Amino acid sequence: MDDAELTPDERAVLARVQHVLADPAVWAEPPADLQERVVAAVADAGGGRRRWLRYAAGGVAAAVLLAVGAAVGVQLNHHDDALQYAASLKGTDLAPSASGDVTLTKTASGWKIELHATGLPRRADGQFYEAWLKDASGSLVPIGTFNDGRDVVLWAGVGPADFPTLTITREATDGNQASSGEVVLLGQARQ
Numbered sequence: 423m424d425d426a427e428l429t430p431d432e433r434a435v436l437a438r439v440q441h442v443l444a445d446p447a448v449w450a451e452p453p454a455d456l457q458e459r460v461v462a463a464v465a466d467a468g469g470g471r472r473r474w475l476r477y478a479a480g481g482v483a484a485a486v487l488l489a490v491g492a493a494v495g496v497q498l499n500h501h502d503d504a505l506q507y508a509a510s511l512k513g514t515d516l517a518p519s520a521s522g523d524v525t526l527t528k529t530a531s532g533w534k535i536e537l538h539a540t541g542l543p544r545r546a547d548g549q550f551y552e553a554w555l556k557d558a559s560g561s562l563v564p565i566g567t568f569n570d571g572r573d574v575v576l577w578a579g580v581g582p583a584d585f586p587t588l589t590i591t592r593e594a595t596d597g598n599q600a601s602s603g604e605v606v607l608l609g610q611a612r613q
Contacts, residue, residue: 434506434525437536504528507582509609511590517542517606522571526582526611533578539571539607548595555585562601567593582611
């Protein structure tokens with residue numbers, strides 16, 4: 423299945439799974455001598471009580487599995503609790519056939535914003551698109567530029583709770599850092 427066929431919720435779930443699987447803690451190996459330590463502990467417990475040893479070995483093995491499972495579960499739950507917003511973008515009169523989906527995920531570095539847009543022609547030669555977050559008073563925060571909207575990752579230092587409107591504008595390298603006002607995509611972020 424192509425990413426363009428995924429819903430924003432499916433993209434968000436996929437992003438969370440990719441984030442969890444990318445974490446080295448999920449793939450951490452248990453200590454190399456763990457098995458020897460368990461066997462030694464069981465052997466040191468006493469010689470003639472075979473049934474007790476079987477129960478003890480089973481208990482130790484269960485405790486080890488439980489500890490590993492709990493560690494992985496905590497890791498997965500930690501990432502499932504990541505604050506996330508999504509937005510569907512609609513084309514304006516300047517790009518009526520354009521549309522897009524956005525996932526905004528809070529990270530330690532700021533807000534990671536993944537944009538997948540279609541219907542926007544590629545811009546080059548000093549022409550580009552710029553993404554913005556906007557608050558209720560109309561204040562704009564630039565969150566990045568790009569040439570093609572298919573797989574874009576942007577970053578913001580402000581969150582969608584305070585800046586819920588996401589706009590994409592057409593821009594040019596004209597020395598003016600303000601928005602051109604030529605909005606081609608527009609949407610509202612929701613949790």
